[in-house]
Amino acid sequence: MIAAACVAALLLPAVAAAKGFDVDTATRAYLDLLTGPARAKSDAYFEGGYWLILWNAVVAIIVYGALLASGGSARIRDWAERWTSRRWLRRGLYALAFTLVTAVLFLPWTVWEGFVRESQYGLMSQTFGAWAVDQAKGLAIALFVNFWFFVGIFAIIRRFRRTWWAIGAAVTIAFAALGVAIAPVFIAPLFNTYTEMPAGPLRDRIVAVARANDIPAEHIYVADASRQTKRISANVSGLGPTIRITLNDNLLNRTGPDEVVAVMGHEMGHYVLGHIARSILGLGVLALLVFFAVSRIAPRLIARYPNWGVRDVADTAAAPLFLALASAATVVLAPALNTLVRTSESEADAFGLDAAREPDGFAKVAMRLSEYRKIEPGPVEEALFFDHPSGATRVRMSMQWKKDHVPDARIERPVMTFD
Incomplete structure (x- = not known):
């Protein structure tokens, strides 16, 4: 969310004519607008996100590992089994209790990352109370979704012991597609007025x-x-x-x-180029890889640590193990996932320039977004950590488009102030 250090931009009509439109000069005219403390703040916020990729996984592994090692997950399963003899309902009850317990265990980290850190960098315009209400709404949605996902995925694991990982990936795609379809109508209005x-x-x-x-x-x-x-x-x-x-x-x-x-x-551009469908399929491929790895690793760990109280991979008490392995996988796969998303974003950038024909408008937007995204990363840094093209990349693309498509293009001298 755009920083409190957001651009209150006033772009003056004054333009400087150039004998030949120079892309480097035009690009630098924009990039040099973000300097000093504002640039340092943007860099610090975004670079902190690199570490969050690791720390989010570490925190998740600690939480899920604690539930396994303490026997907490097995006790949640036992509680669900005492409530009903219906297998599907046991899975759903486990999902509800597991979701609530993990929400509490993650709460300190969630508050720090989602509210405290965002507020420190001026990205939050909510009070803590309003933020907490939105978090509660998100938890309610998670309870509903997890109930049915656990019912489905563990039924599949039980029925298809050898191929559940492939079928599970297909189920994940179906859940994702349903979520994308209903989100604008049923979920988004819970958080905002349209x-x-x-x-x-x-x-x-x-x-x-x-x-x-x-x-x-x-x-x-x-x-x-x-x-x-x-x-x-x-x-x-x-x-x-x-x-x-x-x-x-x-x-x-x-x-x-x-x-x-x-x-x-x-x-x-995202719509026309089919990026929504591509993202859903990409999630399915990711689920396929993670589920396959889990199907090979989890049984060995369950056999090695009987004190966890997990019976087998079809036991809902194995859920923390699955999620811990998935959390570790996110760190390993992050660069590849970032590249896939960044490629789609770059395609949408190119489409948008052709469709809107507003190269300077897009360059201004890139500068605004660079208030919380590092504007000029190194090439390796951008490849590994950026899921969108950097501000520098986007401004340069805009100026190159301007040179190629605007007759008698001139270099704008924008004036932007940073609050």
Whole structure:
């Protein structure tokens, strides 16, 4: 979410004519706007995220390991078995208790990472109470989803001992697709209020770009994200009949029309290029790899540590072991996952520039986002840790597009202030 150090940008109409449009000079004119304490703060926040990849996994392994070593997971299973003789309901009851217990165990880390750290960097516009309410809503959703996921996945493991990992990946894809389809209609409104974007020239431009790319644009919604964050955002979400275009109010209130259209061009690119389906399938491939590894490693660990009280891989008490192994896998796979996502984002960037034809608008947006994303990483750093192109990469792409597509292109001299 965009930092409190967010850009209150005023881009002056003054432009400097150039005999030949130089991409490097035009790019540097933007990048040099983020300097001093603002740049140091952005770098520190984003670089801290590198360590969070590791520490999130470490904390998860500690929590899940404690549940196994203490026999806590087995006791939760035993409690569920005392309540009912129905196997499917036992799995669901275990899921509910397990979700609540782990939410409590993770709570200190969740508060620090999700509220304290975000507030320290000026990214949070909620009070702790309001943030806690949103967390409670998320927990309620997790309880419902985990109930049915545990019922399904452990039934599959029990029925298909040798191939459950492949079938489980297919189930994960189905759950993800269902989630994407219903999220805009049933989940997102639990956290924000959505209203129709007012009629006017800006809406007309967005509708024109959408229709030119065969995107349904009967409804364009604005979310009141400013009550939670200062970040700018937009998306084309949903599947089939639930597809909708959404902008957050920060994007409308804190940027110019050229930036809004540039952002929407990018988001429409995700839709047109099939990135939603690609992401769901990518999640399925990830689940396939993780489930396969778990199917090979978990039985050996269960046999080696009988004091855990886990009977076999079809026992719901094995859930912490599965999740601990998955947490370790996220660290190993993070660079590959970042590259896959970054590739899709770069494709959407290119599409958005062609669709919106607002290279300077997109460059301004890249600068705004760079208030909490390191703007000029090294090439190896960007390849390993960035799930979006860096600000420098995006500004350069914008300026290259401008040189290639705008006759008599001139280098803008933007003026941006940082609060």
